[in-house]
Amino acid sequence: MSNTFVDAYPKQARIIRQAFLTSFIALAIGAFFGLIQALHRTNILRAIESPTYYTVLTGHGVFLVITFTIFFLVGVYQWAVTESLERGPVDMRFTWGWYGLMLTGTMLAAFAILAGFTDAIDVSADVLFTFYAPLQGHPIFYIGLVVFVVGTWLAGADWFRTWLAWKGENPGKRIPLPTFMVLTTMIMWYISSIGVAVAILAFILPWSIGIVESINPTLTRTLFWYFGHPVVYFWLLPAYLMWYILLPKLSGGRLFSDPLARVVFILFILLSTPVGIHHQYLDPGIAEGFKYIAMTNTMFLLLPSLLTAFTVVASMEHGARQRGGKGYFGWLKALPWREPAFTGMALAGMVFAFGGFTGIVNAGMNINYLVHNSLWVPGHIHTQVGTAVALTFMAGSYWLIPQLTGNRLVGRGIALFQVVLWFVGIVIMTNAMYRGGLIGMPRRTAEPEYEGFNYEVAAGSVGELNAQVALGGTLLFVSTMIFLALMILTLFNGESEPIDNRTIPAPLSGPEDSPPVLDNLKLWVAIAAVLVVLAYVIPLASIVSRGGLFGPDIGPFPVFVEPVSLLIETVLVSIGW
Amino acid sequence: MKIHTYEKLWLVASLVLIVGFIATITYGSVALGITMVGDEEPTIEPDEISDDERFGEPRVEQVGENEYEAYVIAQTFIFQPETIEVPADSEVTFYVTSRDVIHSFSVVGTNTNTMVIPGEISTLTVEFDEPDEYGIVCNEYCGDFHHTMEGQLHVVPEDEFDMTELAVEADDEVEIDDDATFEVAVENRQLEALETTVALEIGDETLEEDVTVDSQMTEETTFTVDSADLGEGDHDWTVTVDDYEESGTLTVAEDLEDEDGNEDGDEGDGGDDGDNETDEEGDTDE
Structure with missing residues (x-):
């Protein structure tokens, strides 16, 4: 008799499956767009015109880093809360409500983006994931984003409500670790997503509709990055949750330290937001001092990740020794390398460590000038959200989907091949991206080779870099398709044996080893608010006093009105481009 | 709170690493002087760029012995000027602004890299030691032909660099026995006075005149040639001045009136008979 999550919580399992389904559809589209880009910008296969590249790129960004990651997050978090509090939400209708809002928002934004492929509808939003004004997308795009974000806010409210109900039934108990992680993540999300909400609701949306004429691009950009850095932790923290909760169990042991895990998540509440200006080291209109403060805060943000590296590796070692591993490094051989969920997460962790160091390069403000907006940056993004997060999600799915469906995973051996293939693909693609960035090749461009100059490549050649990007991108696409095929086959698999036991073993050092103050969420919110105020009030005030709330008369540059781009084309042709 | 000994060691090592990173970066900015783009310049409305003293005519200006300023406009999908030329062993401050959306001004393969935001002026001071040629790209997505936005930065050897402009106004046609005149204007936009020779070659004749053009001045020289x-x-x-050259053709005719009813001996000033007016920018075209 199996004891799966779906047996215990069938209603909750249903909504989690639904969230994962949405997430995987976005993954499929986003991965396909990624393939088109990898082949287009390397000039290997050009199925689209270069201007269309930016429609594809917008879709790739939004579908993968917003839809895929965040729908997966709400699925995993619903699972974590339900499992660790041993109860469902207070009202499942509310739960379906936030899911419905998130889905509606996604559909609206997706419509605005995808309509960019056809001239039949006068709607498009080729503004990329960062939608920097004065580039202007169709209002539907911004409305979609807002509805989506409100959906995630309500999801957080739902988990807080569930926790409060649990607290009433279990007075005096420590918050179970998985729920603690969920609540702290959501606090971070509330604090940070205010930035993007204000940017859209107060400035960009009224301006895109035409209620206000002008915009302050530095202000909306700064508000975006106020949200834009924490959002990377919003992608990452569900992966952290799985590394802390699932990976030790998969290794055959238990989590090394519950208290340190709590400290790590608190550090993310405190430090995720007051760092966003490190994305703006190159922006005029922001004083160097504010950039320096953002740099120091960013460096301290390394701490929770370094602590995580310790705890996760220590937990793995503990598990390996339980399985009979011996020696200083010999224990590595005793880990369950044939288990795709384990191997996928372990490889993701390795790539994350490497990507973390490239992130330090980005954070170092003076070195940043060499790599800012070069291909180095998507190299970094693809090692972090594209592997640390995406590969962990895929690996985690190999364990979670059987729990949520009651169906045995189909093709364990193929799944193992899939995660290794992802690892190989990402190593090939990102190493070429990092190197391309160092020679100055820009990111976000349909054609990175120019007429007026050639890149000076110290070793290798531009052709070789392109070949690696295209090959790596193709392997990643194939890997994604294998993953999705296995998910579909598992969903329709009639067999239910064997499925891993769902119990999570208690940590070696439990919550009783930590002071209860760690669970005082109000305290952490207050400290985080102070840090945010310190880091942002003066820069924002300075930006507003320089350019005004609505900017020094800066009109829109719509990328959704077709005639405008036609006009530009005509002008370009006439001046001989 | 119970923390394992190894965990404490790791924590301390992590903090040392972090403080170390911050120290090296601080050293880079304070001791090595690697500064960032800041907020020194006041804002500018994109509509007023054309009337601005600096951006009205995007160009390079000399402001000190080895100091230059470059005023650059980024707009969809070009840089103005498209080619920036500066001498080696100089210090150049770039002032860059945008006419429309967010762009970047990025000298490929270097850390000369800044966002260009409409309403703001980015300033970057760069030292160029060696002659070289660089590409300039916009590395921030700015619209559907973003990938075509590029420029050039030429750092030329000091002895090949000047900011001279040569313009020649000459007659197209003269009646035989009349004088043909060549008005040569030499502009010097450098701070040092320019001592050079203006030479006119026509037929077998070579006429030369030494000129001294003071800083920011234009010196005019007139050559007169007897068409007989x-x-x-x-x-x-x-007409040659240093590396600059202008050329044209003079027609000497028996009787001009018969051909096109023009007044004889027309000096060509403001004339509508196709004066050979040329004007070459300070860019060398090697």
Whole structure:
């Protein structure tokens, strides 16, 4: 008799499956767009015109880093809360409500983006994931984003409500670790997503509709990055949750330290937001001092990740020794390398460590000038959200989907091949991206080779870099398709044996080893608010006093009105481009 | 709170690493002087760029012995000026602004890299030691032809660099026995006075005149050639000042009135008979 999550919580399992389904559809589209880009910008296969590249790129960004990651997050978090509090939400209708809002928002934004492929509808939003004004997308795009974000806010409210109900039934108990992680993540999300909400609701949306004429691009950009850095932790923290909760169990042991895990998540509440200006080291209109403060805060943000590296590796070692591993490094051989969920997460962790160091390069403000907006940056993004997060999600799915469906995973051996293939693909693609960035090749461009100059490549050649990007991108696409095929086959698999036991073993050092103050969420919110105020009030005030709330008369540059781009084309042709 | 000994060691090591990173970066900015783009410049409305003293005419200006300023506009999908030329062993401050959306001004393969935001002026001071040629790209997505936005930065050897402009106004046609005039204007936009020779070659004749052009001034030289010495027919001419060259053709005719009813002896000033007016920018075209 199996004891799966779906047996215990069938209603909750249903909504989690639904969230994962949405997430995987976005993954499929986003991965396909990624393939088109990898082949287009390397000039290997050009199925689209270069201007269309930016429609594809917008879709790739939004579908993968917003839809895929965040729908997966709400699925995993619903699972974590339900499992660790041993109860469902207070009202499942509310739960379906936030899911419905998130889905509606996604559909609206997706419509605005995808309509960019056809001239039949006068709607498009080729503004990329960062939608920097004065580039202007169709209002539907911004409305979609807002509805989506409100959906995630309500999801957080739902988990807080569930926790409060649990607290009433279990007075005096420590918050179970998985729920603690969920609540702290959501606090971070509330604090940070205010930035993007204000940017859209107060400035960009009224301006895109035409209620206000002008915009302050530095202000909306700064508000975006106020949200834009924490959002990377919003992608990452569900992966952290799985590394802390699932990976030790998969290794055959238990989590090394519950208290340190709590400290790590608190550090993310405190430090995720007051760092966003490190994305703006190159922006005029922001004083160097504010950039320096953002740099120091960013460096301290390394701490929770370094602590995580310790705890996760220590937990793995503990598990390996339980399985009979011996020696200083010999224990590595005793880990369950044939288990795709384990191997996928372990490889993701390795790539994350490497990507973390490239992130330090980005954070170092003076070195940043060499790599800012070069291909180095998507190299970094693809090692972090594209592997640390995406590969962990895929690996985690190999364990979670059987729990949520009651169906045995189909093709364990193929799944193992899939995660290794992802690892190989990402190593090939990102190493070429990092190197391309160092020679100055820009990111976000349909054609990175120019007429007026050639890149000076110290070793290798531009052709070789392109070949690696295209090959790596193709392997990643194939890997994604294998993953999705296995998910579909598992969903329709009639067999239910064997499925891993769902119990999570208690940590070696439990919550009783930590002071209860760690669970005082109000305290952490207050400290985080102070840090945010310190880091942002003066820069924002300075930006507003320089350019005004609505900017020094800066009109829109719509990328959704077709005639405008036609006009530009005509002008370009006439001046001989 | 119970923390394992190894965990404590790791924590301390992590903090040391972090403080170390911050220290090296601080050293880079304070001791090595690697500064960032800041907020020194006041804002500018994109509509007022054309009337601005600096951006009205995007260009390079000399402001000190080895100091230059470059005023650059980024707009969809070009940089103005498209080619920036500066001498080696100089210090150049770039002032860059945008006419429309967010762009970047990025000198490929270097850390000369800044966002260009409409309403703001980015300033970057760069030292160029060696002659070289660089590409300039916009590395921030700015619209559907973003990938075509590029420029050039030429750092030329000091002795090949000047900011001279040569303009020649010459007659197209003269009646035989009349004088043909060549008005040569030499502009010097450098801070040092320019001592050079203006030479006119026409037929077998070479006329030369030494000129001294003071800083920010234009010196005019007029050459007069007796067309009788040239004889009837077409005569190619060339005016040379250092590396700059202008050329054209002078037609000497028996009787101009018969051909196109023009007044004889027309000096060509403001004339509508196709004066050979040329104007070459300070860019060398090697």
